[in-house]
Amino acid sequence: MASGFNYVAYPYRHVADQDAAEPAHHAVIVAGGGLVGLTFAVDMAVRGHDVLVLDDNDRVSVGSRSICVAKRSLEIFDRLGIGARCAEKGVVWNTGKVLHGDRLLYAFDLLPEKGHRFPAFVNLQQYYVETFLIERFAELGRGELRWKNKVVGVETGEDRVTVTVETPDGPYTMTCDWLVAADGVKSSVRNALGLTFEGESFHDHFLITDVVMHSDMPVERRFWFDPPFHGGKSALLHKQPDNIWRIDLQLGPDADREAEMREEAIVPRLKAMLGPETAFTIDWSSLYTFQCRRMERFHHGRVVFVGDAAHTVSPFGARGGNGGIQDADNLAWKLAAIMEGRAGETLLETYEAERVPAADENILNSTRATDFIAPKNAAMELFREAVLGLADHHAFARAFVNSGRLSVAHKCAASPLASPDEGVFAGGVAPGWPALDAPLGNNWLLEKLGGDFVLLLVGHDPVAFAGLPLRLLALEAGDDRDGLIASRYDLATPGAYLFRPDQHVAARFRHPTPEGVRAALDRAMGQMQ
Amino acid sequence: MTATLDTSPRLKRPDDVYQALMDAQKTMTAREADLFRARLVLLLANQVGDDDVVLAAIEAARPETS
Numbered sequence: 001m002a003s004g005f006n007y008v009a010y011p012y013r014h015v016a017d018q019d020a021a022e023p024a025h026h027a028v029i030v031a032g033g034g035l036v037g038l039t040f041a042v043d044m045a046v047r048g049h050d051v052l053v054l055d056d057n058d059r060v061s062v063g064s065r066s067i068c069v070a071k072r073s074l075e076i077f078d079r080l081g082i083g084a085r086c087a088e089k090g091v092v093w094n095t096g097k098v099l100h101g102d103r104l105l106y107a108f109d110l111l112p113e114k115g116h117r118f119p120a121f122v123n124l125q126q127y128y129v130e131t132f133l134i135e136r137f138a139e140l141g142r143g144e145l146r147w148k149n150k151v152v153g154v155e156t157g158e159d160r161v162t163v164t165v166e167t168p169d170g171p172y173t174m175t176c177d178w179l180v181a182a183d184g185v186k187s188s189v190r191n192a193l194g195l196t197f198e199g200e201s202f203h204d205h206f207l208i209t210d211v212v213m214h215s216d217m218p219v220e221r222r223f224w225f226d227p228p229f230h231g232g233k234s235a236l237l238h239k240q241p242d243n244i245w246r247i248d249l250q251l252g253p254d255a256d257r258e259a260e261m262r263e264e265a266i267v268p269r270l271k272a273m274l275g276p277e278t279a280f281t282i283d284w285s286s287l288y289t290f291q292c293r294r295m296e297r298f299h300h301g302r303v304v305f306v307g308d309a310a311h312t313v314s315p316f317g318a319r320g321g322n323g324g325i326q327d328a329d330n331l332a333w334k335l336a337a338i339m340e341g342r343a344g345e346t347l348l349e350t351y352e353a354e355r356v357p358a359a360d361e362n363i364l365n366s367t368r369a370t371d372f373i374a375p376k377n378a379a380m381e382l383f384r385e386a387v388l389g390l391a392d393h394h395a396f397a398r399a400f401v402n403s404g405r406l407s408v409a410h411k412c413a414a415s416p417l418a419s420p421d422e423g424v425f426a427g428g429v430a431p432g433w434p435a436l437d438a439p440l441g442n443n444w445l446l447e448k449l450g451g452d453f454v455l456l457l458v459g460h461d462p463v464a465f466a467g468l469p470l471r472l473l474a475l476e477a478g479d480d481r482d483g484l485i486a487s488r489y490d491l492a493t494p495g496a497y498l499f500r501p502d503q504h505v506a507a508r509f510r511h512p513t514p515e516g517v518r519a520a521l522d523r524a525m526g527q528m529q
Numbered sequence: 530m531t532a533t534l535d536t537s538p539r540l541k542r543p544d545d546v547y548q549a550l551m552d553a554q555k556t557m558t559a560r561e562a563d564l565f566r567a568r569l570v571l572l573l574a575n576q577v578g579d580d581d582v583v584l585a586a587i588e589a590a591r592p593e594t595s
Contacts, residue, residue, distance in 0.1 A: 382563050382564060382567050383567050383571075385564060385567075386564055386567035386568045386570075386571055387571060389564075389568065390568055390571060390572070394572075396571075396575040397571060397575075400571070
């Protein structure tokens with residue numbers, strides 16, 4: 001690798017658990033120390049829980065892989081303590097361009113409004129994000145990460161899970177109260193339990209390459225249909241930190257994998273795209289086909305699946321990594337509340353109730369984009385050609401052009417944890433939806449929400465709510481300095497919002513009462529009346 | 530209330546419109562005609578401007594099952 005990133009081999013260590021006469025017991029074991037498993041582990045550590053993370057490898061993601069970190073992921077990372085670091089290292093972008101041949105079809109701005117702490121996206125290689133998470137996990141000093149520990153066997157019991165782990169010193173066994181499977185698309189945990197992973201595979205091959213080059217091209221997502229340098233196929237160009245550029249080239253269904261992966265095949269393709277004068281080196285490349293699949297259920301007794309282990313999508317729309325991060329965000333506070341005896345195990349069922357629709361939304365969007373980019377039959381191909389031809393001249397057709405609908409936070413619109421509105425709200429952020437950021441004094445609303453249940457009060461006396469098990473955030477005159485909380489939350493007139501520990505809205509009130517808030521809080525903790 | 534697909538006669542000069550459709554495709558290859566009709570569908574769908582009506586038309590246009 002020629003990039004600025006130094007891969008560290010994290011040391012495998014022999015631990016006492018491996019020599020124990022009886023299997024050692026842990027509260028939570030996380031299978032898989034990748035992007036999603038680490039996000040979950042840090043979230044649990046922030047909430048004061050030790051988790052044991054097992055990773056089959058000894059290093060972070062090889063290659064940049066998931067590079068587009070969406071605004072909601074940055075907000076989650078900020079709650080975990082690495083948001084600023086990701087934003088600082090990442091390449092900020094809000095705009096994208098879609099081209100047909102050498103003509104610009106349209107440009108889009110993903111974050112047209114101001115007053116959000118984080119941009120729509122930063123591009124940041126997965127190895128950086130994982131490194132930041134590993135360092136944050138160590139800094140929090142809770143839990144443990146074991147490298148070269150691969151989960152190979154899982155047995156589920158009534159009150160515990162038995163996990164068999166393969167190591168360089170041979171296998172050992174442990175038990176845990178909860179097993180979180182974050183072990184990716186080829187999940188060993190899923191396989192060990194014999195669970196299915198249904199969906200569809202796409203046949204087109206895509207060559208994904210990271211190229212190191214100095215270029216003054218603008219920082220934007222550029223997507224071409226039928227570009228002059230790669231006729232009949234699609235291409236993507238996107239900047240990452242360290243002067244690395246992501247290039248995706250569609251190769252079609254008949255690509256010869258072995259031949260296409262050779263440097264002498266890749267270089268001419270890149271030269272055609274970048275021009276003969278541009279000097280570059282290849283940092284990483286990979287040849288992919290994509291699939292959209294999910295498990296029927298994400299929650300199997302004491303085993304919970306997150307990220308690619310539970311669902312996988314094609315990359316168009318940046319919905320894999322960002323979807324998985326939202327899984328971790330949704331699961332951590334619930335599992336913590338159960339472990340602390342503040343909620344019953346029924347709360348865990350709402351993880352599935354909220355995240356299965358999110359996965360379906362991501363699968364739907366990424367399937368549609370993949371079908372448009374790589375048409376599967378003659379009709380799809382015909383209509384795509386018609387759309388692209390019309391889009392050259394007519395604005396309406398550009399709405400059909402699909403190079404990926406980019407990840408936004410799932411709204412959990414049918415959340416069982418959400419209460420109906422008390423009073424009338426015109427617009428605003430409905431129960432189930434994630435909070436919208438806005439400036440708050442010299443700070444940001446989301447930063448003030450943090451990871452607790454919070455009751456945001458505007459024009460109501462907080463004293464009445466002092467006895468409730470939540471944090472009060474009563475706005476005072478001047479706090480909403482740009483008036484964006486008033487407009488984004490329809491709080492120009494007095495009202496209150498109850499936020500969950502993952503910053504989703506649980507309930508909102510025009511005339512909040514302690515009894516009403518208490519009932520909404522109970523509901524948000526899974527105690528359905 | 531959702532608008533419904535109106536299948537009563539709405540055009541003033543149906544013969545002229547039909548002939549224009551035929552004339553347009555007269556000299557086209559099969560592929561050109563396919564593409565022409567696809568473009569036409571997209572233009573007309575946008576002109577209808579009501580998603581539900583377009584979806585109802587898609588249903589109405591399916592081959593009849595007997």
